[in-house]
Amino acid sequence: MMISARNLHWVSGKKTILRNVSLDVQPGEFLGIVGPNGSGKSSLLALLAGLRAPASGEIMLEGVPLNRLSRRSLAQRLALVEQQADTSEQISGRQAVELGRTPYLSALAPWSSHHHEVVQNALCDVGMDALAERRWHTLSGGEKQRLHIARALAQQPRLLLLDEPTNHLDIGHQLALLDLVKRKPMTVVAALHDLSHAAMFCDRLAVMDHGELVALGPPGQILTEGLLRRIFNVQAEIEPARHGSGLNIRYLRPDTNAPCVLSNVQMAV
Template identity: 40%
Template sequence: MKAASLKIDQVAFAPHRRSPLLLHETSFDLQAGQVMGVVGPNGAGKTTLLRLIYGFHRPLRGKILIDDISLNALSHRQVARKVAAVLQEQPTDFALTVREIVALGRVPHRQGFARPGQHDAQVIENALDRLGLRNLAGRSLSTLSGGERQRVMVARALAQEPQILVLDEPTNHLDIRHQLEVLQLISELDLTIITSLHDLNLASDICDRILVLKNGQPQGFGHPDDVLQDAIVADTFQVHARREELSISRKPYLSYQLPSTSTQLEELQ
Protein backbone atom coordinates (compact mmCIF):
# COMPACT_ATOMS: atom_id res chain seq x y z
CA MET A 1 0.00 0.00 0.00
CA LYS A 2 1.29 3.45 -0.93
CA ALA A 3 2.02 6.19 1.56
CA ALA A 4 -0.69 8.84 1.87
CA SER A 5 -0.57 12.60 2.10
CA LEU A 6 -1.81 14.22 5.33
CA LYS A 7 -3.37 17.66 5.67
CA ILE A 8 -4.21 19.21 9.04
CA ASP A 9 -6.41 22.27 8.49
CA GLN A 10 -7.03 24.59 11.45
CA VAL A 11 -7.51 21.64 13.82
CA ALA A 12 -8.24 22.37 17.48
CA PHE A 13 -9.22 20.03 20.30
CA ALA A 14 -10.70 20.14 23.79
CA PRO A 15 -12.32 17.27 25.74
CA HIS A 16 -15.56 19.28 25.89
CA ARG A 17 -16.74 22.39 24.12
CA ARG A 18 -16.43 24.49 27.28
CA SER A 19 -13.06 23.00 28.30
CA PRO A 20 -9.77 24.81 27.69
CA LEU A 21 -8.16 23.87 24.40
CA LEU A 22 -5.47 21.19 24.64
CA LEU A 23 -4.52 21.91 21.02
CA HIS A 24 -5.06 25.31 19.45
CA GLU A 25 -5.61 25.86 15.72
CA THR A 26 -2.88 23.87 13.98
CA SER A 27 -2.29 23.48 10.25
CA PHE A 28 0.30 21.71 8.13
CA ASP A 29 0.65 19.69 4.94
CA LEU A 30 2.69 16.51 4.77
CA GLN A 31 3.47 14.89 1.44
CA ALA A 32 3.18 11.14 0.98
CA GLY A 33 6.29 9.39 2.30
CA GLN A 34 7.57 12.27 4.42
CA VAL A 35 8.61 11.87 8.07
CA MET A 36 7.40 14.55 10.48
CA GLY A 37 8.68 15.00 14.01
CA VAL A 38 6.52 16.62 16.69
CA VAL A 39 8.61 18.21 19.44
CA GLY A 40 7.86 20.25 22.53
CA PRO A 41 7.98 20.10 26.32
CA ASN A 42 5.76 17.80 28.36
CA GLY A 43 2.15 18.91 28.15
CA ALA A 44 2.71 20.73 24.85
CA GLY A 45 -0.05 18.81 23.03
CA LYS A 46 2.07 16.26 21.16
CA THR A 47 0.08 13.19 22.24
CA THR A 48 -3.21 15.03 21.69
CA LEU A 49 -2.22 15.74 18.08
CA LEU A 50 -1.17 12.13 17.50
CA ARG A 51 -4.49 10.88 18.92
CA LEU A 52 -6.36 13.11 16.50
CA ILE A 53 -4.38 11.75 13.56
CA TYR A 54 -5.07 8.10 14.37
CA GLY A 55 -8.71 8.77 15.13
CA PHE A 56 -8.82 8.30 18.89
CA HIS A 57 -10.09 11.91 19.27
CA ARG A 58 -12.33 13.91 16.96
CA PRO A 59 -11.35 17.55 16.35
CA LEU A 60 -13.40 20.21 18.06
CA ARG A 61 -13.01 22.13 14.83
CA GLY A 62 -10.94 21.92 11.69
CA LYS A 63 -10.31 19.04 9.28
CA ILE A 64 -7.92 16.11 8.99
CA LEU A 65 -7.52 14.89 5.43
CA ILE A 66 -5.79 11.71 4.24
CA ASP A 67 -5.26 11.85 0.48
CA ASP A 68 -7.89 14.64 0.51
CA ILE A 69 -10.46 12.40 2.23
CA SER A 70 -11.79 13.65 5.57
CA LEU A 71 -11.04 11.36 8.51
CA ASN A 72 -14.57 12.09 9.77
CA ALA A 73 -16.00 10.49 6.63
CA LEU A 74 -14.30 7.15 7.36
CA SER A 75 -15.43 4.32 9.62
CA HIS A 76 -13.16 3.10 12.42
CA ARG A 77 -12.22 0.08 10.29
CA GLN A 78 -11.39 2.28 7.30
CA VAL A 79 -9.24 4.54 9.48
CA ALA A 80 -7.42 1.48 10.86
CA ARG A 81 -6.63 0.39 7.31
CA LYS A 82 -4.98 3.72 6.65
CA VAL A 83 -3.39 4.70 9.98
CA ALA A 84 -1.51 2.55 12.50
CA ALA A 85 -0.23 3.77 15.86
CA VAL A 86 2.50 2.66 18.25
CA LEU A 87 1.87 4.19 21.67
CA GLN A 88 4.01 4.74 24.75
CA GLU A 89 1.56 2.82 26.92
CA GLN A 90 2.28 -0.86 26.37
CA PRO A 91 0.10 -3.73 27.61
CA THR A 92 1.92 -6.05 30.00
CA ASP A 93 -0.76 -8.55 30.99
CA PHE A 94 -1.77 -10.00 27.62
CA ALA A 95 -1.92 -13.79 27.68
CA LEU A 96 -1.07 -13.79 23.98
CA THR A 97 2.12 -14.77 22.21
CA VAL A 98 4.18 -12.32 20.20
CA ARG A 99 2.94 -13.84 16.93
CA GLU A 100 -0.68 -13.57 18.07
CA ILE A 101 -0.25 -9.90 18.96
CA VAL A 102 1.41 -9.10 15.65
CA ALA A 103 -1.49 -10.93 13.97
CA LEU A 104 -3.90 -8.42 15.53
CA GLY A 105 -2.62 -5.96 12.95
CA ARG A 106 -4.52 -7.91 10.30
CA VAL A 107 -7.94 -7.50 12.00
CA PRO A 108 -8.95 -4.32 10.09
CA HIS A 109 -8.45 -6.18 6.80
CA ARG A 110 -10.72 -9.13 7.60
CA GLN A 111 -14.35 -9.36 6.57
CA GLY A 112 -16.73 -10.52 9.30
CA PHE A 113 -15.49 -13.71 10.94
CA ALA A 114 -13.18 -14.69 8.09
CA ARG A 115 -10.12 -16.62 9.17
CA PRO A 116 -6.64 -15.31 8.34
CA GLY A 117 -5.50 -16.28 4.85
CA GLN A 118 -2.15 -16.97 3.24
CA HIS A 119 -1.49 -13.27 2.60
CA ASP A 120 -2.16 -12.49 6.26
CA ALA A 121 0.29 -15.17 7.35
CA GLN A 122 2.99 -13.84 5.02
CA VAL A 123 2.52 -10.25 6.23
CA ILE A 124 2.80 -11.40 9.86
CA GLU A 125 5.98 -13.37 9.24
CA ASN A 126 7.53 -10.46 7.33
CA ALA A 127 6.77 -8.11 10.23
CA LEU A 128 8.32 -10.53 12.73
CA ASP A 129 11.45 -10.83 10.61
CA ARG A 130 11.77 -7.10 10.05
CA LEU A 131 11.80 -6.39 13.80
CA GLY A 132 14.02 -9.36 14.65
CA LEU A 133 11.26 -11.11 16.61
CA ARG A 134 11.32 -14.56 15.04
CA ASN A 135 12.99 -16.16 18.08
CA LEU A 136 10.42 -14.53 20.40
CA ALA A 137 7.34 -15.37 18.34
CA GLY A 138 6.12 -18.09 20.72
CA ARG A 139 6.76 -16.11 23.92
CA SER A 140 4.03 -14.45 25.97
CA LEU A 141 4.15 -10.66 25.85
CA SER A 142 4.21 -10.51 29.65
CA THR A 143 7.61 -12.25 29.69
CA LEU A 144 9.32 -9.64 27.51
CA SER A 145 11.33 -6.59 28.44
CA GLY A 146 10.04 -3.09 27.73
CA GLY A 147 12.25 -2.79 24.66
CA GLU A 148 11.10 -6.13 23.30
CA ARG A 149 7.45 -5.17 23.83
CA GLN A 150 8.08 -1.93 21.93
CA ARG A 151 9.42 -3.90 18.97
CA VAL A 152 6.37 -6.18 19.07
CA MET A 153 4.05 -3.15 18.88
CA VAL A 154 5.97 -1.75 15.90
CA ALA A 155 5.69 -5.15 14.20
CA ARG A 156 1.92 -5.21 14.87
CA ALA A 157 1.62 -1.76 13.30
CA LEU A 158 3.55 -2.88 10.21
CA ALA A 159 1.31 -5.96 9.92
CA GLN A 160 -1.59 -3.51 9.67
CA GLU A 161 -0.14 -2.38 6.29
CA PRO A 162 -1.02 1.27 6.92
CA GLN A 163 -0.42 4.27 4.71
CA ILE A 164 0.38 6.47 7.70
CA LEU A 165 2.31 5.37 10.80
CA VAL A 166 2.02 7.29 14.07
CA LEU A 167 4.79 6.71 16.62
CA ASP A 168 4.62 8.16 20.14
CA GLU A 169 8.22 8.27 21.42
CA PRO A 170 9.25 5.12 19.50
CA THR A 171 12.71 4.83 21.07
CA ASN A 172 11.46 4.75 24.67
CA HIS A 173 12.57 1.61 26.55
CA LEU A 174 15.03 0.66 23.80
CA ASP A 175 18.73 0.12 24.22
CA ILE A 176 21.12 1.91 21.86
CA ARG A 177 21.24 -0.88 19.27
CA HIS A 178 17.48 -1.23 19.01
CA GLN A 179 17.03 2.55 18.98
CA LEU A 180 19.27 2.65 15.90
CA GLU A 181 17.37 -0.25 14.33
CA VAL A 182 13.99 1.44 14.81
CA LEU A 183 15.35 4.73 13.45
CA GLN A 184 16.81 2.95 10.45
CA LEU A 185 13.44 1.25 9.92
CA ILE A 186 11.71 4.65 9.98
CA SER A 187 14.04 5.92 7.26
CA GLU A 188 13.45 2.82 5.11
CA LEU A 189 9.66 2.49 5.32
CA ASP A 190 7.62 3.68 2.36
CA LEU A 191 5.08 5.28 4.67
CA THR A 192 4.11 8.72 5.84
CA ILE A 193 5.33 8.86 9.44
CA ILE A 194 4.44 11.21 12.28
CA THR A 195 6.48 10.71 15.42
CA SER A 196 6.84 12.56 18.70
CA LEU A 197 10.42 12.87 19.90
CA HIS A 198 12.25 14.50 22.80
CA ASP A 199 15.72 14.48 21.25
CA LEU A 200 15.88 17.53 18.96
CA ASN A 201 19.09 16.44 17.23
CA LEU A 202 17.59 13.04 16.54
CA ALA A 203 14.47 14.71 15.16
CA SER A 204 16.64 16.89 12.94
CA ASP A 205 18.49 13.83 11.61
CA ILE A 206 15.52 11.63 10.66
CA CYS A 207 12.68 14.05 9.91
CA ASP A 208 11.79 15.87 6.71
CA ARG A 209 9.55 18.27 8.62
CA ILE A 210 9.32 19.41 12.24
CA LEU A 211 6.32 20.76 14.13
CA VAL A 212 7.13 22.58 17.38
CA LEU A 213 4.38 22.80 20.01
CA LYS A 214 4.22 24.76 23.25
CA ASN A 215 1.16 24.89 25.53
CA GLY A 216 -0.93 23.38 22.74
CA GLN A 217 0.08 26.08 20.26
CA PRO A 218 2.26 25.64 17.15
CA GLN A 219 5.52 27.58 17.32
CA GLY A 220 6.81 26.62 13.89
CA PHE A 221 6.55 24.06 11.09
CA GLY A 222 8.95 23.30 8.29
CA HIS A 223 12.37 21.89 7.48
CA PRO A 224 14.41 21.10 10.62
CA ASP A 225 17.10 23.64 9.69
CA ASP A 226 14.48 26.37 9.44
CA VAL A 227 12.43 25.48 12.52
CA LEU A 228 14.98 24.35 15.12
CA GLN A 229 16.56 27.76 15.46
CA ASP A 230 18.11 29.02 18.69
CA ALA A 231 15.33 31.47 19.53
CA ILE A 232 12.46 29.01 18.94
CA VAL A 233 14.15 26.24 20.94
CA ALA A 234 15.06 28.61 23.78
CA ASP A 235 11.54 30.04 24.05
CA THR A 236 9.77 26.69 23.69
CA PHE A 237 11.86 24.73 26.18
CA GLN A 238 12.99 27.58 28.43
CA VAL A 239 16.66 26.78 27.97
CA HIS A 240 19.71 28.42 26.44
CA ALA A 241 20.13 26.95 22.96
CA ARG A 242 22.92 27.31 20.43
CA ARG A 243 23.22 25.85 16.97
CA GLU A 244 26.72 24.55 16.32
CA GLU A 245 28.49 22.50 13.68
CA LEU A 246 30.17 19.16 14.32
CA SER A 247 33.83 19.45 13.43
CA ILE A 248 34.10 16.19 11.46
CA SER A 249 30.76 15.75 9.68
CA ARG A 250 30.00 19.50 9.49
CA LYS A 251 26.43 18.64 10.46
CA PRO A 252 24.46 21.22 12.46
CA TYR A 253 24.01 20.30 16.11
CA LEU A 254 21.87 21.89 18.81
CA SER A 255 23.38 22.28 22.26
CA TYR A 256 21.26 23.48 25.15
CA GLN A 257 21.55 24.02 28.88
CA LEU A 258 19.55 25.36 31.79
CA PRO A 259 19.78 29.08 32.53
CA SER A 260 22.13 29.60 35.47
CA THR A 261 20.02 32.22 37.26
CA SER A 262 16.39 33.25 37.61
CA THR A 263 17.26 36.48 35.79
CA GLN A 264 18.39 34.52 32.76
CA LEU A 265 15.22 32.48 32.86
CA GLU A 266 13.16 35.68 32.85
CA GLU A 267 15.06 36.83 29.75
CA LEU A 268 13.85 33.72 27.93
CA GLN A 269 10.18 34.32 28.73
Protein backbone atom coordinates in the same frame (compact mmCIF):
# COMPACT_ATOMS: atom_id res chain seq x y z
CA MET B 1 -0.61 9.17 1.68
CA MET B 2 -1.36 12.81 2.38
CA ILE B 3 -3.05 13.96 5.58
CA SER B 4 -4.17 17.52 6.23
CA ALA B 5 -5.42 19.32 9.32
CA ARG B 6 -7.33 22.59 9.17
CA ASN B 7 -7.88 24.87 12.17
CA LEU B 8 -8.01 22.08 14.73
CA HIS B 9 -9.29 22.90 18.19
CA TRP B 10 -9.64 20.30 20.93
CA VAL B 11 -10.98 20.84 24.42
CA SER B 12 -10.83 18.57 27.48
CA GLY B 13 -13.33 19.64 30.13
CA LYS B 14 -13.05 23.40 30.20
CA LYS B 15 -9.41 23.47 29.11
CA THR B 16 -8.39 24.14 25.52
CA ILE B 17 -5.66 21.66 24.59
CA LEU B 18 -5.13 22.44 20.88
CA ARG B 19 -5.70 25.82 19.25
CA ASN B 20 -5.98 26.50 15.52
CA VAL B 21 -3.53 23.81 14.36
CA SER B 22 -3.20 23.54 10.57
CA LEU B 23 -0.67 21.50 8.58
CA ASP B 24 -0.27 19.31 5.50
CA VAL B 25 1.83 16.15 5.56
CA GLN B 26 2.95 15.14 2.07
CA PRO B 27 2.99 11.55 0.76
CA GLY B 28 6.20 9.77 1.79
CA GLU B 29 7.22 12.53 4.19
CA PHE B 30 8.64 11.93 7.67
CA LEU B 31 7.21 14.72 9.83
CA GLY B 32 8.45 15.03 13.40
CA ILE B 33 6.32 16.69 16.07
CA VAL B 34 8.45 18.18 18.84
CA GLY B 35 7.75 20.35 21.84
CA PRO B 36 7.95 20.41 25.63
CA ASN B 37 6.03 17.94 27.77
CA GLY B 38 2.37 18.86 27.73
CA SER B 39 2.56 20.92 24.54
CA GLY B 40 -0.17 18.92 22.80
CA LYS B 41 1.84 16.43 20.72
CA SER B 42 -0.05 13.31 21.84
CA SER B 43 -3.41 15.06 21.53
CA LEU B 44 -2.62 16.09 17.96
CA LEU B 45 -1.66 12.51 17.05
CA ALA B 46 -4.86 11.17 18.61
CA LEU B 47 -6.90 13.55 16.44
CA LEU B 48 -4.95 12.62 13.30
CA ALA B 49 -5.57 8.93 14.08
CA GLY B 50 -9.30 9.48 14.52
CA LEU B 51 -9.28 8.43 18.18
CA ARG B 52 -10.67 11.82 19.19
CA ALA B 53 -12.91 14.23 17.35
CA PRO B 54 -11.87 17.89 17.22
CA ALA B 55 -14.12 20.47 18.83
CA SER B 56 -13.79 22.34 15.54
CA GLY B 57 -11.71 22.06 12.41
CA GLU B 58 -11.28 19.18 9.99
CA ILE B 59 -8.84 16.39 9.13
CA MET B 60 -8.60 15.13 5.55
CA LEU B 61 -7.02 11.88 4.46
CA GLU B 62 -6.21 12.14 0.75
CA GLY B 63 -9.00 14.69 0.43
CA VAL B 64 -11.61 12.59 2.30
CA PRO B 65 -12.83 13.81 5.71
CA LEU B 66 -11.51 11.46 8.36
CA ASN B 67 -14.90 11.17 10.04
CA ARG B 68 -16.43 9.74 6.86
CA LEU B 69 -14.19 6.66 6.94
CA SER B 70 -15.22 3.50 8.79
CA ARG B 71 -12.93 2.18 11.52
CA ARG B 72 -12.03 -0.78 9.29
CA SER B 73 -11.27 1.40 6.30
CA LEU B 74 -9.22 3.75 8.46
CA ALA B 75 -7.23 0.87 9.96
CA GLN B 76 -6.34 -0.31 6.46
CA ARG B 77 -4.85 3.10 5.73
CA LEU B 78 -3.15 4.20 8.94
CA ALA B 79 -1.61 2.67 12.05
CA LEU B 80 -0.90 4.29 15.40
CA VAL B 81 1.64 3.31 18.03
CA GLU B 82 0.63 4.99 21.27
CA GLN B 83 2.98 6.11 24.02
CA GLN B 84 1.37 3.90 26.67
CA ALA B 85 -0.06 0.62 25.40
CA ASP B 86 -0.15 -2.75 27.12
CA THR B 87 -2.34 -5.80 27.51
CA SER B 88 -3.18 -8.21 30.29
CA GLU B 89 -4.09 -10.94 27.81
CA GLN B 90 -2.04 -14.14 27.91
CA ILE B 91 -0.70 -13.87 24.39
CA SER B 92 2.62 -14.40 22.70
CA GLY B 93 4.66 -11.75 20.94
CA ARG B 94 3.62 -13.21 17.59
CA GLN B 95 -0.06 -13.08 18.51
CA ALA B 96 0.31 -9.43 19.47
CA VAL B 97 1.71 -8.66 16.02
CA GLU B 98 -0.98 -10.75 14.33
CA LEU B 99 -3.53 -8.25 15.65
CA GLY B 100 -2.24 -5.91 12.97
CA ARG B 101 -3.91 -8.09 10.34
CA THR B 102 -7.38 -7.75 11.91
CA PRO B 103 -8.57 -5.01 9.48
CA TYR B 104 -8.07 -7.42 6.58
CA LEU B 105 -9.82 -10.48 8.05
CA SER B 106 -13.44 -11.47 7.55
CA ALA B 107 -15.59 -14.54 6.97
CA LEU B 108 -14.77 -14.23 3.28
CA ALA B 109 -11.09 -13.45 3.90
CA PRO B 110 -9.79 -15.78 6.65
CA TRP B 111 -6.22 -16.12 7.89
CA SER B 112 -3.87 -17.31 5.15
CA SER B 113 -0.21 -17.86 4.41
CA HIS B 114 -0.05 -14.27 3.16
CA HIS B 115 -1.00 -12.93 6.59
CA HIS B 116 1.59 -15.18 8.20
CA GLU B 117 4.27 -13.88 5.82
CA VAL B 118 3.39 -10.24 6.55
CA VAL B 119 3.60 -10.87 10.31
CA GLN B 120 6.89 -12.73 10.00
CA ASN B 121 8.41 -9.92 7.94
CA ALA B 122 7.29 -7.35 10.54
CA LEU B 123 8.86 -9.40 13.34
CA CYS B 124 12.12 -9.63 11.39
CA ASP B 125 12.07 -5.90 10.65
CA VAL B 126 12.15 -5.06 14.38
CA GLY B 127 14.51 -7.90 15.31
CA MET B 128 11.93 -9.81 17.36
CA ASP B 129 11.56 -12.98 15.29
CA ALA B 130 13.68 -15.00 17.75
CA LEU B 131 11.46 -13.93 20.68
CA ALA B 132 8.13 -14.19 18.89
CA GLU B 133 6.87 -17.16 20.90
CA ARG B 134 7.63 -15.60 24.29
CA ARG B 135 4.62 -14.72 26.44
CA TRP B 136 3.85 -11.01 26.56
CA HIS B 137 4.27 -10.63 30.33
CA THR B 138 7.81 -12.08 30.19
CA LEU B 139 9.09 -9.43 27.77
CA SER B 140 10.96 -6.25 28.69
CA GLY B 141 9.56 -2.79 28.03
CA GLY B 142 11.85 -2.37 25.03
CA GLU B 143 10.87 -5.74 23.57
CA LYS B 144 7.18 -4.90 23.95
CA GLN B 145 7.75 -1.58 22.24
CA ARG B 146 9.40 -3.28 19.28
CA LEU B 147 6.40 -5.61 19.02
CA HIS B 148 4.04 -2.62 19.05
CA ILE B 149 5.99 -1.26 16.08
CA ALA B 150 5.83 -4.66 14.38
CA ARG B 151 2.05 -4.81 14.93
CA ALA B 152 1.70 -1.42 13.25
CA LEU B 153 3.90 -2.51 10.33
CA ALA B 154 1.81 -5.67 9.97
CA GLN B 155 -1.16 -3.42 9.22
CA GLN B 156 0.77 -2.37 6.10
CA PRO B 157 -0.35 1.24 6.56
CA ARG B 158 0.27 4.02 4.11
CA LEU B 159 0.38 6.42 7.06
CA LEU B 160 2.20 5.54 10.30
CA LEU B 161 1.62 7.63 13.43
CA LEU B 162 4.12 7.21 16.27
CA ASP B 163 3.86 8.70 19.76
CA GLU B 164 7.31 8.68 21.39
CA PRO B 165 8.25 5.42 19.59
CA THR B 166 11.73 5.18 21.12
CA ASN B 167 10.45 4.96 24.71
CA HIS B 168 12.06 2.03 26.57
CA LEU B 169 14.57 1.40 23.75
CA ASP B 170 18.35 1.51 24.10
CA ILE B 171 20.23 3.84 21.78
CA GLY B 172 21.00 1.14 19.20
CA HIS B 173 17.37 0.14 18.85
CA GLN B 174 16.27 3.79 18.83
CA LEU B 175 18.40 4.54 15.79
CA ALA B 176 17.51 1.24 14.08
CA LEU B 177 13.79 1.87 14.56
CA LEU B 178 13.83 5.40 13.19
CA ASP B 179 15.98 4.29 10.25
CA LEU B 180 13.54 1.43 9.59
CA VAL B 181 10.45 3.62 9.39
CA LYS B 182 12.38 6.24 7.42
CA ARG B 183 13.11 3.64 4.74
CA LYS B 184 9.57 2.28 4.53
CA PRO B 185 7.45 3.49 1.56
CA MET B 186 4.88 5.32 3.67
CA THR B 187 4.13 8.65 5.29
CA VAL B 188 5.31 8.93 8.91
CA VAL B 189 4.25 11.40 11.60
CA ALA B 190 6.11 10.92 14.89
CA ALA B 191 6.15 12.78 18.19
CA LEU B 192 9.79 12.77 19.30
CA HIS B 193 11.61 13.95 22.40
CA ASP B 194 15.19 13.65 21.16
CA LEU B 195 15.86 16.68 18.96
CA SER B 196 19.06 15.19 17.57
CA HIS B 197 17.10 12.17 16.32
CA ALA B 198 14.43 14.47 14.92
CA ALA B 199 17.07 16.42 13.00
CA MET B 200 18.68 13.22 11.72
CA PHE B 201 15.60 11.44 10.38
CA CYS B 202 12.78 13.94 9.82
CA ASP B 203 12.16 15.82 6.58
CA ARG B 204 10.30 18.55 8.47
CA LEU B 205 9.52 19.41 12.07
CA ALA B 206 6.33 20.79 13.57
CA VAL B 207 7.02 22.57 16.87
CA MET B 208 4.18 22.60 19.41
CA ASP B 209 3.97 24.92 22.40
CA HIS B 210 0.99 25.41 24.74
CA GLY B 211 -1.27 23.63 22.26
CA GLU B 212 -0.30 25.76 19.27
CA LEU B 213 1.81 25.06 16.19
CA VAL B 214 4.55 27.68 16.49
CA ALA B 215 7.02 26.58 13.79
CA LEU B 216 7.04 24.26 10.77
CA GLY B 217 9.88 23.53 8.37
CA PRO B 218 13.13 21.63 7.74
CA PRO B 219 15.12 20.78 10.89
CA GLY B 220 18.06 22.96 9.88
CA GLN B 221 15.81 26.00 9.70
CA ILE B 222 13.62 25.21 12.70
CA LEU B 223 16.07 24.02 15.33
CA THR B 224 17.91 27.19 16.23
CA GLU B 225 19.53 28.23 19.48
CA GLY B 226 16.87 30.90 19.85
CA LEU B 227 13.99 28.45 19.44
CA LEU B 228 15.46 25.99 21.96
CA ARG B 229 15.87 28.83 24.42
CA ARG B 230 12.36 30.19 23.84
CA ILE B 231 10.37 26.94 23.59
CA PHE B 232 12.38 24.42 25.59
CA ASN B 233 13.99 26.83 28.05
CA VAL B 234 17.49 25.42 27.40
CA GLN B 235 20.78 26.90 26.26
CA ALA B 236 22.42 25.03 23.41
CA GLU B 237 25.04 25.35 20.69
CA ILE B 238 24.01 23.97 17.29
CA GLU B 239 26.06 23.18 14.21
CA PRO B 240 25.60 20.93 11.14
CA ALA B 241 26.66 17.32 11.60
CA ARG B 242 30.03 16.49 10.07
CA HIS B 243 28.81 13.28 8.45
CA GLY B 244 25.43 12.85 6.79
CA SER B 245 22.29 14.71 7.69
CA GLY B 246 21.37 16.07 11.06
CA LEU B 247 22.61 18.61 13.56
CA ASN B 248 25.03 18.51 16.44
CA ILE B 249 23.15 19.90 19.44
CA ARG B 250 25.29 20.53 22.51
CA TYR B 251 23.28 21.44 25.57
CA LEU B 252 24.78 23.72 28.20
CA ARG B 253 24.32 23.26 31.90
CA PRO B 254 21.41 25.26 33.37
CA ASP B 255 22.20 28.50 35.12
CA THR B 256 21.55 27.54 38.72
CA ASN B 257 21.20 31.22 39.63
CA ALA B 258 18.36 31.77 37.17
CA PRO B 259 14.87 32.28 38.66
CA CYS B 260 12.64 29.21 38.74
CA VAL B 261 10.14 29.19 35.87
CA LEU B 262 8.62 25.73 36.26
CA SER B 263 5.61 27.06 38.14
CA ASN B 264 4.62 29.07 35.07
CA VAL B 265 4.50 26.09 32.68
CA GLN B 266 1.01 25.54 31.19
CA MET B 267 0.20 21.89 30.74
CA ALA B 268 -1.65 20.27 27.83
CA VAL B 269 -2.12 16.59 27.22
